[in-house]
Amino acid sequence: MIDIAWEWLGYLGRWSHVIAAITWIGTSFYFNWLDLSERPPKAPTLKPNVVGEVHEMHGGSFYYHERYWPTEDNPRTLAHSGPAQLTFVTGIFLVAYIYWLGAGVFLVPGSGSAVTPALAILCSAAVIFLPWFVYDFVCRHTFDDELVTMVMAVVVVATSYFATQVFSSRAAFVHIGAMLGTIMVANVHFVIVPNHIKMRGQVKAGEPVSDTFHKLAKRRSQHNNYFTLPVIFAMLSVHFPLVSTNEFAWATISLVCAAAFILRLRKNRYLVTERKDRQLAVLAAVLMGLAIATSAIPAKPKEQDLASLDPVQSEIFGIVSERCAICHSAAPKMEGFPSPPAGLRLETMADITAHKDMIFTVAIASDLMPPGNLTEMTEEERKRLADWLASVGARSVDMDQNK
């Protein structure tokens, strides 16, 4: 009963998160398109002070938009911040549900590094929340968006490097997505919406609307447009473990962020100028090519110092090396496996201990691994592994949580 309730919690959490995110991003894409597609009106307009107009068709109807500068109160001025807030709330819920509650399984790196689950959770919160303060500080101190772009490039590379050192490979990319997504939500919550409220207040009070508030909101809204593509790439990474499990994973995700940024820049320039920028397309393709190339560099295999193991550990290490690590290592010996399946490496005793719960789930609680018992693990070996796993307190975990 508890299990099914827990499963539903994850399912409903993800469902709400994806719905809120597509609504938010869809609205944001649409308004970005609307703004950049508008042209000065050619005929008399409905509203006063029209800055631009757009004619479009959708779902069998004709639509006509005017972007205007109000002179009188409009009682039905709709705002759109709900989906952004819901995306954040459900996103943090998912991070807590998958990576904080399951820190020992899904968050810590498998390499037996000094990172304990508690420390990993602290790093997780730091990666998600701290970069906003850097970004916001820079935005408040300069209007030069090229400078902001450069600072953000450094932030992305540095956090990607940090995340790939302190988190498991699958958690690392998601955290880059969560970090950028948090900046986007904070932009909505702390800058865009407050400026909207000020502008609406001016309209209500019959005062002229300040161009400064407009510019502040517009700028952060445009920044958000550039964050969108990298965030979505990062969020999908758990389904593609081969891409995030490599020696230079920090470079892979940084290069994809850069390529996605350039693609967006090209699209936005095209909407205004109606000219396709070939140089930007080539640059995006080169960056993406480099990202793919870095992802093909396998992580360095780790060496286990056999002398440091006690007799029981030696035996377990021997079993796992022979029956599992043939596939689950940086450079698998098994034919047909160019890289570790599911990104999981079991090369050292520390790796094995770090993944004890997963190993218990797939090799003791079920016989999923080795697949089809390809490596011919004997019943005796399974029994030995089971005894050792019991002695270190391994328990069954829900392996699908993270997908």
Ligand code: HEC
């Ligand atoms: C023939 C190669 C091969 C061998 C040998 C092998 N595995 Fe796997 N393992 C795989 C593949 C392929 C997957 C991915 C399955 C999937 O994603 O559905 C996998 C997935 C896993 C997973 C799930 C990882 C995740 O995050 O979803 C665990 C845990 C695992 N193996 C443990 C083991 C253990 C323990 C052994 C030894 C008892 C072992 N494997 C032996 C190929 C192998």
